[in-house]
Amino acid sequence: MNSRDVIKIIEEVLETEPGLITERTFAKDVENWDSMSHLGILIKLDKKFNGKVAQISEIAEADSIKKILDSLKKYKLISS
């Protein structure tokens, strides 16, 4: 699993067109990215990473793709 795979999961949850979300995207830039869809992202990532994501508060607090990816890297869930 790498950054691109994570972005793909987020795109699916947010129902955006492929390629619209990049590592530089902020939540405020995406219309569908609200608290409910953010919880949806957490559920999807948590399932993908076998229940490890729900414990990481930084991901719940993240307001950008970069912060989500940095947290996943920090906890060694994706490669740097």
Add this chain to the structure above:
Amino acid sequence: MITTSFKDFCKNDLGNFILLSKKEYSNQETTSSKHICWKHCSSPFGKSTYVNIKYKNKIIGRTLLQPKKFRIGLKNYKVALVTDLLIDPKYRFPPTNFIKLTKACENTGSFDFIYHTSNNITEKFYKKLFKFPQPINMSGYGFPIKISNFINKKIGIKFKPLDLMLFIPLKINYLLLKAISIKTEVNIVKKVPSNREIKNLISQGVANQCPFFFKNQDILRWRLEKAPLWQATVYSINKGKKNYGYFSARIVNIGTIKFYTIIDFIYSDKLTKLELFKIKLMQFKMAKKSGSDALFTMLNGKSELGAHAIGYPFLKIPDFMLPHNTPIFVRPIPKSIPSNVISGTHITLADLDYF
């Protein structure tokens, strides 16, 4: 910095409670001070615990833990129902405040466990993200009285002759009721049972059958008769002068449809199947007399006590026909209680926040 605090809810908290509620709702139950005081300050079990999160001294999220007594056999547990959870719309993203508040409910140190329901949005978060145990699932049971109103709701055309489809079953119900009445003495009286009667019901039957939410006369009066918005009537079930249980009913309007709803009950295990059948037929008759469109109840089908209340005319309503699922989350399940025991809990609508 965001802080979490716990306190007993009191009348001074009403202002903040209503202020936050008005940011989301306009309905009476979340903005009527009389209703909120009844629900959170006047319960015989004590005041609700006000869990709130603050930012710069302003409440930006809250939930209330309404205390209850839960009993398994002769052992009592102090438990709470999670109610009225709300986050200020300005502080919903990222969802850390929702997560913080949801998790904080477990940390008051005052309860053996807490339990709560969900709506169609929060259900998946509770199940898949928080992974809360869900030992109980409420199911709906009922029987239509006027089909035309249901069809009208679906397609917008009211065709009264459709109601004649139920003419024969209704007639059969009345004939059955008359026939059974010759054979059984069981009767229904509009009266809250006395403490002695409820104690007998519990000690001689309920306590041996399944876990349940403790009730006495004060609790029934508070929850059912004195509710400012949602008053219900309590009926005692008697044979001669002896009490054999009670049930409580109220008419619930959902959109244009009137449901005669059984919101609470305890039936003695000494009632025969025929007597239980008579009670259900009498409830059906009461529903018809009230002008309702259907007879309805919700309960845990896995509970031994719940099983007394189902069967014709309380037929299982498929889950897809209900507005949403009603799983009951219990957290944390105390290690001393096997989760399969909790699954058999007798739980009624009166034990929940609805109705």
